[in-house]
Amino acid sequence: MVRKRRSVGARTERGTWVRLERRPLARIDGQGWNGTEAAAALEGVAMPRWLAGVAWRDASGEAMWRADETTPLPGAPVKPGGTLTVDSQLSGVWWGQLNRSLDALARQTTTRIATPDTVTITQARVTQEITSTFGDLDTTLADWRPAHADLNWANVTGPMFCLFDWEDWGMAPRGLDAASLWGNSLALPGLAERVWRERREDLESRDGLLMALFYCTKVVGRWADEADPKLAPARIAAERIVGELQAR
Numbered sequence: 001m002v003r004k005r006r007s008v009g010a011r012t013e014r015g016t017w018v019r020l021e022r023r024p025l026a027r028i029d030g031q032g033w034n035g036t037e038a039a040a041a042l043e044g045v046a047m048p049r050w051l052a053g054v055a056w057r058d059a060s061g062e063a064m065w066r067a068d069e070t071t072p073l074p075g076a077p078v079k080p081g082g083t084l085t086v087d088s089q090l091s092g093v094w095w096g097q098l099n100r101s102l103d104a105l106a107r108q109t110t111t112r113i114a115t116p117d118t119v120t121i122t123q124a125r126v127t128q129e130i131t132s133t134f135g136d137l138d139t140t141l142a143d144w145r146p147a148h149a150d151l152n153w154a155n156v157t158g159p160m161f162c163l164f165d166w167e168d169w170g171m172a173p174r175g176l177d178a179a180s181l182w183g184n185s186l187a188l189p190g191l192a193e194r195v196w197r198e199r200r201e202d203l204e205s206r207d208g209l210l211m212a213l214f215y216c217t218k219v220v221g222r223w224a225d226e227a228d229p230k231l232a233p234a235r236i237a238a239e240r241i242v243g244e245l246q247a248r
Contacts, residue, residue: 016051016072018067020065022058023066024063035166036068036070042104045101045163048072053066054067073164075159075162077154078153078154081154083230090158098156098198101161105146106146112146112169113171114171115170116149121173123139132217132222133216133221134238138245139210141210142206143207145171149168153184153185174211175203175207175209178211179212181195181199186219186229186230212241216237219231219234
């Protein structure tokens with residue numbers, strides 16, 4: 001059984017996987033919370049196949065429950081939890097699968113809006129987070145595309161690439177996923193550079209730079225942790241990105 005921040009998952013007797021989640025009614029917005037089911041319509045993305053789902057209201061009347069059944073993962077998460085501090089030496093095939101999946105995802109259409117960290121992403125949210133941390137900058141976003149919205153080393157498998165946990169996916173500024181994986185790699189400079197190189201077109205677009213800075217606010221902002229191995233690299237990267245944005 002795997003217990004995460006807001007869910008419990010386990011293998012079934014027939015070799016499938018079931019994820020169970022409980023949400024207070026106040027956290028179920030108009031978009032709904034059927035991200036795993038809705039993601040079943042995506043094409044060209046390496047992900048578990050959705051099989052069935054069921055939802056019901058808690059007897060207390062204060063929450064909803066949902067269970068989704070999918071095919072099992074092809075391997076273990078690259079880093080089940082915490083900060084990745086040891087390079088997993090992923091193959092060129094793995095990186096190719098990542099790129100094909102993210103490129104395919106960006107070509108899809110959806111009415112969903114991404115909810116990174118369970119909060120809907122908006123222009124106002126991005127502006128508030130960036131300007132409160134780095135001062136006055138033009139944070140105007142122009143290019144919105146479908147994104148997984150929780151792309152980190154706990155939600156991808158190796159040595160075969162698979163992207164899972166689709167609860168938060170939806171439309172987001174270009175580069176959100178690339179910035180998230182890059183930011184989660186900052187404790188390993190070589191790996192962070194590899195992510196940036198692989199997703200350069202996204203990350204070096206204006207929206208992509210803003211998404212990289214948006215990620216940095218989580219590391220260097222008001223909750224900065226001096227023990228975080230990502231802190232020093234994030235500060236250096238943020239200074240560089242602010243300079244690039246100001247020069248444009």
